[in-house]
Amino acid sequence: VVPVAGHHALHLGSHLGEAGRRPCKAMAGLRLLLLMQTLLLASADFCDDFDVSQLDGSDPLDYCKAQFMMGHPPKIGTVCLARPQDAFPTQAAYGEVDAGCVQREIEALAGEKDGSLRTYLMSNTVPTVIGPSGKLYITDHHHLSRALLQSFLPYDKPYIHRLLYLCINEDLSKYDEQGFWDEMQSRQLVWLYDNEGNNITVHDLPQSVKYLKDDPYRTLAMYVRQSYGFIKCGSKSANSKFPQCEGGNVTAKPYIEFKWAKLYRAQFPLPDIYDQSDQAQVIQLQSVLGQAITISLDPRNAGQEGFNRLGPKSAQQVTLDDHGCVAEDDKKKKKK
Structure with a gap:
């Protein structure tokens, strides 16, 4: 279970202002214990879904380093x-x-x-x-x-x-x-x-x-993932839409975006992109985004981790705003 502030470790009271100085209520600690037990039973790796927002204002979590200092890592x-x-x-x-x-x-x-x-x-x-x-x-x-x-x-x-x-x-x-x-x-x-x-x-x-x-191809991989060119299981939007995520029971392995970025780098080199401003970089990445999505959905890449098994019909190229971020309208669509 997660250690409660003031129990075995230094707590956040001296750092967080008035809210952090409130004593940790016994009920909050009990609710936290019940929550964590539920999460541990529900999933072998609950990190993607951990959410303590339902707890009250006093924060029950400790500094990681404080736990080491007190001999309770x-x-x-x-x-x-x-x-x-x-x-x-x-x-x-x-x-x-x-x-x-x-x-x-x-x-x-x-x-x-x-x-x-x-x-x-x-x-x-x-x-x-x-x-x-x-x-x-x-x-x-x-x-x-x-x-x-x-x-x-x-x-x-x-x-x-x-x-x-x-x-x-x-x-x-x-x-x-x-x-x-x-x-x-x-x-x-x-x-x-x-x-x-x-x-x-x-x-x-x-x-x-x-x-x-900075690796611009990693940003490109983010755009492709947001377009569902490949699937990163573990995110709520992907878990709810793609059968390969098994209803949320599959957690994505680390570095999946880098693995796809490696593929894009091999397919279409962009040697000048490292010397460009962020704005110019986004323009160039946007120009190859459609191509990157097509490559990602190619059946010849079916062995690649995160391959979208539903195919092109489930992918939709995202729109970017002036900063190179996914436009708000597209974000709202993904949440539905």
Whole structure:
């Protein structure tokens, strides 16, 4: 179960302002325990669906690092809080435009008065592996982590709005450094390619999401996924529409967008795209989006992870706004 604030660990009271200083009510802790037990029974990996927004104003979750300090490290199947800069990436690249779109969404939610941003962060828990010395390695949501780190949030926003909700999927802290990375590679929990698709080693991975480098093909893969050119099971919209997601029981494996980006890079090289501004990059990516969707739906790629088994009839190219983000009208259609 998730440790309750004040129990075995330092809590957030000194950081979160008045709301964070309220004592954690016994009822809130009980409700959390019941919620987590239900989630553990419902799914072997509940990280995609974890949502504590129904709890009251006092936050029952602890800092991940505080739990280590107190000698009670977070356990598999629990959720704890961390700053984006304290999470170690398991990839070297990201889609800069993609992360920029997430940043815009975060900043828009931060302007709401109803706790929308906190609810958003709660519903997007970050799959995490504990490594040697208690380091926290994230295996998905690198774009969310980078976006939150670089977002401009109002100064009066409680600190809780600047934290990631890490969901502990694996504890590999018993291994030494070499053994840890051997295990991560055997479980396919690390992506060892740079932003231009070249092979790298674990020693080339950045020490923070702050140092991820832009791979435009990763942004292109995001556009194709949003168009259902390929399917990433685990998202609510995909789980409800595509039989291959088995009603939501299939969680997407990490780096699926990078795997498709690798295919697009091989099919149509865009050598000048790395030197372009974000706006020029989006224009060029938009010009090849239809081609990328067609390639994704080609039966010859049926062996590729996330291949859309429903075929072209279920795919629809998204419309982009001036920032290269999926237009609001398209977002609303996907939620239906």
